Amino acid sequence: xSIDRYHVITEKNPREIVLLKSTPCKWGRCTFCDYIHDxxxxxxEIIETNRTVLEQITGSQKQLEIINSGSCFELPxxxxxxxxxxxxxxxxxxxxxxxxxxxxxRLDEIRDFFNVKIIFKxxxxxxxxxxxxxxxxxxVVFKNPQExxxxxxxICLMVGIQGQTKEIISKDIQIALDYFxxxxxxxxxxxxxxxxxxxxLIKWFEKEYRFLEDMPHVDVLWHNTDYGVGGxxx
Ligand code: SF4
Numbered sequence: 131x132s133i134d135r136y137h138v139i140t141e142k143n144p145r146e147i148v149l150l151k152s153t154p155c156k157w158g159r160c161t162f163c164d165y166i167h168d169x170x171x172x173x174x175e176i177i178e179t180n181r182t183v184l185e186q187i188t189g190s191q192k193q194l195e196i197i198n199s200g201s202c203f204e205l206p207x208x209x210x211x212x213x214x215x216x217x218x219x220x221x222x223x224x225x226x227x228x229x230x231x232x233x234x235x236r237l238d239e240i241r242d243f244f245n246v247k248i249i250f251k252x253x254x255x256x257x258x259x260x261x262x263x264x265x266x267x268x269x270v271v272f273k274n275p276q277e278x279x280x281x282x283x284x285i286c287l288m289v290g291i292q293g294q295t296k297e298i299i300s301k302d303i304q305i306a307l308d309y310f311x312x313x314x315x316x317x318x319x320x321x322x323x324x325x326x327x328x329x330x331l332i333k334w335f336e337k338e339y340r341f342l343e344d345m346p347h348v349d350v351l352w353h354n355t356d357y358g359v360g361g362x363x364x
Contacts, residue, residue: 133168136186137358142346143312145193145226148183149359150209151176155200157230160253161267162291162318162325165360168199173206180209189220197359202227202240214244226251226284231270234281249312251284257305258298265293266325275309284312290332291318291325299335303342314349315342 135149153176154169170176187194196213198205205213217225224247227240231252241248255266257275262268266288272278278285287306289299306313317335318327342348355361 134355134359134361135183138191139195139357140191142349143193144191145195145224146187146189146191147195147197147357147359148187150180150183150196150198150205152198152200152204152209153206155204155230157232157269159267159269161265162255162288162321162323164322165199165354169204177206177208177212180205181212184209184212184216187216187220187222189222192222193224193226194222195226195357197228197357201229201233203229203233203236210243217244217246222246224249228252228286229282231272231278231282237281249284250282251286251312251314252278252282253286253288254278255286255288256294256298256302258302261294261298265291275305279309283310284314285310286314286316288316288318289335290327290329292328294328294331296331296334299331300338303339307345307348312347312349314351315339316351316354319354 133149137147139145139147151168151170153171153173155166158166194217196202216222225244226249228251229237237250253268254262254270255268256262262270285306287302317332318325320327342350351357
């Protein structure tokens with residue numbers, strides 16, 4: 131059984147997307163996250179796996195999103211070089227990378243390395259400080275949304291977790307729409323962690339916020355494999 135690591139998103143904001151392997155997420159403490167199981171310390175194997183994935187990129191959409199169950203800073207240098215070669219060879223004009231907020235002062239390292247437009251995405255999950263840091267253990271502290279949007283034009287939110295409320299979600303969506311160029315809303319799906327989905331809250335969200343699907347700058351992932359990567363194949 132292997133994992134789907136390449137997909138072309140054609141519907142909204144068309145782009146190729148790859149799920150690469152990386153060294154362990156430096157934060158690694160978020161209580162809802164079990165995708166860090168894809169992290170590895172076998173750097174040579176990571177590099178080889180990533181090469182096989184990157185070979186599939188065609189440049190058809192001129193945009194490429196890289197996700198890696200962590201931050202782009204945890205990708206091996208060799209993989210960054212391989213990405214750069216693909217970007218140049220396939221004429222990629224925009225790259226999307228994800229990064230934990232703790233790397234906010236290092237984003238220029240990536241910008242300087244790749245000579246194309248970079249959009250950084252960070253998992254804020256919720257603007258409710260207590261829920262974010264005490265329940266989800268996200269380790270992300272900031273004064274206000276503007277402080278985040280200065281560094282990250284794209285954010286991820288998480289909805290539908292037990293303990294979250296309609297008020298928290300409504301506020302989160304409003305802030306995200308007001309301050310960020312791109313938003314990705316992940317509807318929580320039960321996984322191997324102790325954090326549990328709230329089915330009633332998710333039903334309410336589906337009804338109240340279905341309209342987000344029509345917004346060109348908002349992705350709603352009803353299931354965490356909706357980007358076409360991360361699922362298991364035979
Ligand atoms: S920062 Fe991201 S990859 Fe790391 S533990 Fe948290 S959610 Fe998982």
